[in-house]
Amino acid sequence: MRAVVYKGKDKVAVEEVSDPKIEMPTDAIVKVTTAAICGSDLHMYEDRSSAKPGCVFGHENMGVVEEIGPGVTSIKKGDRVVLPFNIACGFCFNCTRGYTSACLTMNPKVAGAGYGYADMGPYRGGQAEYLRVPYVDFNALKLPGTPGDQHEDDFVLLADIFPTGWHAAVLAGVKSGDSVGIFGAGPVGLLAAHSCFLMGAAEVYLVDRAPDRLQRAQKIGAVPIDFSKGDPVKQIKEHRKSNxxxxxALREGERxxxxxxxxAIDAVGYQAxxxxxxxxxxxxxTIKWATQVLNPTGGLGLIGVYFPGDPGGPDEKAKQGIYEVPLGELWTKGISIGQGQAPVKKYNAYLRDLIIAGRAKPDFIVSHRLPLSEAPHAYEQFDKRGVDGGEAWTKVLLKPELDRASKAA
Ligand SMILES: [Zn+2]
Ligand SMILES: [Zn+2]
Structure with missing residues (x-):
């Protein structure tokens, strides 16, 4: 089969690799219909992680079950499924408590496993024609409809960024009526904003500098804040003051x-x-701005990625994942901090049902739908992130189906 293979700094290629096989009785092989490129893939692409050349990328995958192992009981050949980027066993201490993002048995090195990602275990990614899915009964989320229908591009976002955006809001403690500042209007920031509104937030500010992202933010009802035009903390405070x-409605003292x-949500991470x-x-x-903009007793959710090692970090400490955090101000304000990867399974069935009910429509973030063969070009463009006047590559979906169609024609 053909797959997107990492070739070293700033380079991927679409190459022939061995077909995945059923390795355990509980596995399935899924024929991929859509696989998204994630902003977090770019950390590996830029050689800012421990990913080694030869790695098949792709942790946001959906498709149709092609083959099942003899121990699979609830999933059938032909089922349409989306796979959480976390690979989980379902029976360990963490999985049984819902922390599938920290599964203890699927990755020999650390807690938590995933497809095609640095330090996340020996699993190949799904930016490929086929994908091996371990413990498919537990990991697959069943979907209605048929491949390529009106929800294909909504459903693929259930693999990672819609649940991740939702989790960011949970980490920040968002409740109905809250005001929220989100730093980073990339796919996760935008879907965190969408999630905040679904949760009933009163106001959402989205901070970025890419015009296309700020426009998308405005379209869903968030207040776009362009940090290239000045301190975003001041801009948010001035916006609130002008209301x-x-x-x-505020008393003296409160005002x-x-x-x-x-x-506040950090949807940027260590490459801010x-x-x-x-x-x-x-x-x-991002953390400095978030700290300044938070009201006393607020909540801060860190969903942007931070790694324990960053070969390209700006100084020696950053290379080891050690950073100076404004802890004094955070502590004095009594800010609650939540962080870490989303346990996708905790949310994905509910979010699927919001999509089916027509209440959520996450595919507004998608900018490009391309055949798998165009992955090298897509990575190169997406890596520029649509800033500096370039074309906006907000979210790229790779569709092996388009390669198959053009081959047939
Ligand atoms: Zn992702
Ligand atoms: Zn587990």
């Missing part, structure tokens, strides 16, 4: 101390751009 009814937002000089990285830029 006459909001100010009128001076509730100038920010109740919840410096606010002063966007050509430089400042891994703590």
């Amino acid at each position: 006459k009814q909001l100010q009128e 001076e101390k509730l100038t920010g937002v109740n919840c 751009q410096s606010g002063q000089d966007p050509k430089k990285e400042d891994p703590m830029q």
Whole structure:
């Protein structure tokens, strides 16, 4: 079969690799219909992780079950499924408590396993024609409909970023009526905003500098904040101050101390751009801004990726994943901090049902739908992230089906 293979810094190729096989009686082989490229794939692409050349990328996968092992009981050949990016056993101490993102048995090195990702175990990714799925009874989420229908591009987002965006809001403690500041209007930031509105947030601010992302933010009802035009913390506070009814409803004391937002989400991670000089990285830029904009007793959700090792980190400590956090201000304000990967299974069935009911429509973030063979071009363009006046590559979906169709024609 053909698959997207990492070739070293800034390079992937679509190459012939061996077909996946049933290795355990509980496995299935899925014929991939859509596999998304994730912003977190770019960390590996840029050689900012421990991923080695030869790795088949792709942790956001959906398709149709092609073959099942003899121990599979509830999934059949022909079922349409989406796979959480976390690979989980379902029976360990963490899985049984719902923390499938920290499964203890699927990855010999650390807690938590995934498809085609650095440090996440020996599993190949699904940016390929076929994918081996371990413990398919537990891991697969069944979907209605047929491949390529009106929900194909909504459903593929259930593999990672829609549940991840939702989890970000949970980590930040978002409840109905809350005000939320989200840093990073990439796919996760945008779907965190979508999730906040579904949870009943009153106001959502989305901070970025890419015009296309800010437009998408505005379209779903969030307030776009362009940090290339000045300090985003000031901009959010000024926006709230200019809301006459909001100010009128506050007492003296409240007015001076509730100038920010109740919840903040870091949807950027360790490769954040410096606010002063966007050509430089400042891994703590987002956390600094979030700390400043949070009201006392607020909640901070860190969903952007931080690695224990970063070969390209800006200094020696950053290379080891050690950063200076404004802990004094966070502690004094009594901010609750939640962080880590989303346990996708905790949310994906509910989010699927929101899609089926027509209440959620996450595919508004998708910018490109391409055949698998165009992956090298897609990575190159997506890596530029649609900033600096380039074409906006917000979310790219690879569709092996399009390669098959063009081959047949
Ligand atoms: Zn992802
Ligand atoms: Zn487990």
